[in-house]
Amino acid sequence: MNGHYKKDAWSIIEEGLDPSMQEASESIFSLGNGHMGQRANFEEKYSGETLQGNYLAGVYYPDKTKVGWWKNGYPEYFAKVLNAPNWIGIDVEINEQQLDLHKCELKDFRRELNMRQGTLDRTFTVIIQGKKLDIAVRRFLSMRRDEIGAIRYSIKSSDFSGRISFTPYIEGNVLNRDSNYGEQFWEMEGTGAKQGSGYLMARTRKSRFISCMTMGYEMQLNQETLDSEAEVTERHDYVANRVTVEIGRGDEVLFYKYVSVLTSMNHDQPDMVQRGKQMLQNAQEAGFDALFEEHTKVWENSWAHSDIVIEGDTAAQQAIRFNIFQLNQTYTGKDERLNIGPKGFTGEKYGGSTYWDTEAYMIPFYLSTATDEVARNLLIYRYKHLEKAIENGKKLGFTGGAALYPMVTMNGEECHNEWEITFEEIHRNGAIAFAIYNYIRYTGSQNYLAKYGLEVLIGISRFWRQRVNWSDVKGKYVILGVTGPNEYENNVNNNWYTNKVASWTLEYTLKALDQVMESDPEAYNEINNRTGFDFKKETTAWKDILDNFYFPYNENTGVFIQQDGYMDKEQVMAADLDPSQRPINQHWSWDRILRSCFIKQADVLQGIYLFEDEYEMDTIKRNFDFYEPRTVHESSLSPCVHSILASRIGLHDKAYEMYLRTSRLDLDDYNNEVSEGLHITSMGGTWMSVVYGFGGMKIRNGLLSFDPRLPERWKGLSFKILYRGRTLKIIIDKETVTIENLEGEGLELYLMGEKAILDQNGSTVANM
């Protein structure tokens, strides 16, 4: 698929409509604004293959768990991302012939996602009854008014004269592709339609979320507003207006559709119809151009903070912006109840919303590109779910306040049901602990630990204590029966990464206890009471575990071993795989994957990445050299970590290769699945591969530190970060690295290994 989309610094551009690429492009050109989002489905009818997708933040369906053999502890339901009623629809008829790009004669089809301003544009020419019409459609979801969407549909006659009808509608009869037997998840609550407008209110089954969508429109002929009589349709699951205009050669008809999209996440039902109408009216009065301008201003502001500029490599530049754009349109950090699903607003897959992806891959991005509150809200999201994590632990047989956070969740409850994941992929608990540390390390927060963090750490450490057991034969504590980050191994013993995050959590919790006891004894006492913490008994047990923790290690190779028994596998390198067999998860049976040595995503290397400072460069190299060739990167979360580590150990070509793989994963469809949606959460990893990898940023002895290394083919790299009230700009070229302090007090930092002082409004330069 490489090369399907044009390379451009600020846009994704597709030229020509290829039906076999339609679902992929629907993913690539997705729009969102934090509150809602949607795949790039067409406004008008499209009879080719399409995956309809229109999603509302926080709105999900609890599908009943059905498995061959019920296993105790399974959640009763798993959450589904729901395809919501369709509000973008505008049927277009040209002399009573329905416009359908799958069927009509089409020329010069072009689609552009303008990332700078957050718009989706389509332009194309259709030949209908031998006559040409030029069509241009623009759509955006307002970043300023996040419950508003707007569409401008322009039809310009070249040599056509005749009737054009527009039928803007809202359709409640929508399906999920992954539903059983075409089951519907929405029940209609009410509709209303009259000349000029219509609304549709619907409620999800079981979860009882309500959505209310209200539409209005305006039609202009050669920029004169028309007041046409509409044919009004109102059914229980559909509202529409049909308006018609006669046009002649050279005429242009402009049709504007405005929609307000409210949900019960933010409004009470009794008010929703009225509120929806009011919001729509306000938007409509402002008009398309004003809405567009205020929308693009938000994007402008957002780019001012978060843009990364790469010079001399358009593919790399386009890719990083695509990643940042998707992150910023998926999650804005305004609502602490929300989180980031692996596919964001771009597909149905991975039903639930929140995975460990958030802590491991998203927090770093938001820490450096948004105000403290955004990352803090993501952390507090987990703090608020602590009770449910303890309940979840109880369901699996853990006691005494041991918290096991869910693998996938919408509301704090586990909502995934494959035993090897749900019950065994417990390293997620470590990522949640690490995020607390990472947040405090970066922000220098004085109160987060006492206020929120420590309690979560205690819950997680209690879990680890119960989850280890003593092995007589090893004379060590072991962790049996887990799935590590590399999900191509299930139910293994002593996954090195899991053992590492577990022991690290215990250590950090011990330190955190000391710290809070000293800095805020009152808060400590409160936490102590609330959690029934038995300091002596519990910390003694933790220390004993720490003193006797087992970590698989191979003396011959000097590498940490992914899990017990890994070395019994046939050791084959990914490069030796028959290319027709890749990705192996689309060609091999599961047992074959499990038996192979191939690694889906960074596992031991994930641990080395997280705890890099603990390891000598030689150790990092040995482990990288051992594991990289065995890794097939069939998880989106893999190449970014490999890219960062490759940068660290000076494997710059590898770092660049992995950077392209992470940043262009979706644009070049490495894993042959972009039609299902984008890999939103891995995009945080892409950002890390630039800033942590090539930018060489880290926190070292409490100070910010940069050791950048520019890929060979890049002329320059620059990005900004927010750091403890400052805005810093990092400018890297072939010879030098410059740090400018754009805003905020001076600070001390490391630059190319040396301490440097950066004054207020000052800058500092070092040679590379």
Next chain:
Amino acid sequence: MNGHYKKDAWSIIEEGLDPSMQEASESIFSLGNGHMGQRANFEEKYSGETLQGNYLAGVYYPDKTKVGWWKNGYPEYFAKVLNAPNWIGIDVEINEQQLDLHKCELKDFRRELNMRQGTLDRTFTVIIQGKKLDIAVRRFLSMRRDEIGAIRYSIKSSDFSGRISFTPYIEGNVLNRDSNYGEQFWEMEGTGAKQGSGYLMARTRKSRFISCMTMGYEMQLNQETLDSEAEVTERHDYVANRVTVEIGRGDEVLFYKYVSVLTSMNHDQPDMVQRGKQMLQNAQEAGFDALFEEHTKVWENSWAHSDIVIEGDTAAQQAIRFNIFQLNQTYTGKDERLNIGPKGFTGEKYGGSTYWDTEAYMIPFYLSTATDEVARNLLIYRYKHLEKAIENGKKLGFTGGAALYPMVTMNGEECHNEWEITFEEIHRNGAIAFAIYNYIRYTGSQNYLAKYGLEVLIGISRFWRQRVNWSDVKGKYVILGVTGPNEYENNVNNNWYTNKVASWTLEYTLKALDQVMESDPEAYNEINNRTGFDFKKETTAWKDILDNFYFPYNENTGVFIQQDGYMDKEQVMAADLDPSQRPINQHWSWDRILRSCFIKQADVLQGIYLFEDEYEMDTIKRNFDFYEPRTVHESSLSPCVHSILASRIGLHDKAYEMYLRTSRLDLDDYNNEVSEGLHITSMGGTWMSVVYGFGGMKIRNGLLSFDPRLPERWKGLSFKILYRGRTLKIIIDKETVTIENLEGEGLELYLMGEKAILDQNGSTVANM
């Protein structure tokens, strides 16, 4: 539940109707005749909790596989045992009040399963409108005419006078309890009803099996046949006749219902209605008493071969007969297309029909109690599925004719979809190979190997060769990623049992090749051509594997280790478990079960049982002493093997305890699940625990051998076996064991370790 059913040598008796026990009793009192079978649902309406179940041999539904995360290699469907149209129904009204045992006043309810004659009887008194009626219902599924069922429903008035109506019907609107969203699996093909009869023809969705059920009836008042006018109902999914009679005090009304049940397994659709009517007519002309008599004669004959008599222990006697009765009514061996499902005709669970249970637990029973053909048909069933087993192997990535038999199947295709079972529980392949050896060892068959067996062995050995891999660190061949018989461990490495059956298969295949090459070179050449067998290359590879196979063994304890890493677990004994936590599979989460050392069913011990002759008594003892205390016996297939081994090593109390557990598993509901159906396949294991365990029977150096040991509380044990054309009777009492040769030539055998000659019609006695 112990004690709910009365202990009786020939019957299962329940006194009093306990609604909370109804579903359990529906399982216990099930009837079958090889062609069809059913749970003990009531003929008349019952509004309490009930699990309707009426099953037709070989008729199944291919339900679509639905899983959270699709894994390559999963079959497209999994087979469901289907609840078929209900033909037993007779609605009864007494003065227009519907008889419903859940609601009416009821006295002296008694239910009896008479195992000697294969009938289900219910007697009870109801008080309706203050008057008493005594009701007696008898039902049987004819063993002589396996498409015929008959019911006699007697109502005798004590002080009642008034109207009695009977409405015999056939109902097509039936559900499976395990269906999704109340989905129906039968489509109606046609019905017809008239005075005196009715039929209903239905077809299963997707699998397109057809069933045609035809009913007739007769009503007598005080033994005079009545010719009442019937109210006839014919709907697309229901046919019925309603007849009414006036009775007075002391009168008895007898209502007979006859049904023929045909399926497309045995009849072509165009003939089915006509054939069904004809069969019904023949049965009806013979009449209930004659049908009953011919039916009981078949049972009499069956018991003459297969009965086991235990003196001095009614509970044990009742239990073994219950097991034998169920086996004989589930599978008669007449139809080589059929096999034995784990729940037989008694419940929906374990959708598919055929598991490794057949080879490991059923073949021995049929070998010794039925003609050679029955066991041979079960073996040929697998021979006929060889092509599909090779296809199944291909789906999982194996090549060159490697056969992996399915874990669960209806027609040779895999129809189960849990990766840890479907892909990994590969030891089933070993059981299929062993059954060939076992059959030949017992029957002395001269031609089975050349005609059928060798080809299957080659396919299975080819699979093992590809399924092992070389471990550099062990310097041995290993088998990674398997689930052994103990399904409380998933995806483990080097399960000792699996490695053992794999290596044994290779060894036996090498021997079998030599044997066939020598005895039947022509057959060998044919097989060679058909399979493309490369003798030198393939046998060399097998021998290399055999020379370097890894078997986990613990030097300290001197036991074979269940799998790599088993000794890392916390070693707790089952006896130390909190009884409220048992069975653990109903109380513990799956991950906790997996991490524990608890064993669901014999695993290492299963291997020691199969290959007993290879091990010294000390080795058997050490392994038994190690594994037995860790085994929770939560599979029905477990206690029988433990009982047999306990007998071998002289742990007679343990052998007896395990015998009761296997034989009374359902009657005493050890695992709290009998309501779902009976454990039919484990009943073969019960038989083994008596004949192989207490009877001490085995084949030793090609000769039959007996070393019996009577449990303390038994006065005597006797059973018959068929062996190479002979019928032998084994009579064991406290002091002696006697073998009588009832039929067939003389033979040499071992008795209490000494060779003995048993003449034609002779007998031999030894002291115990």
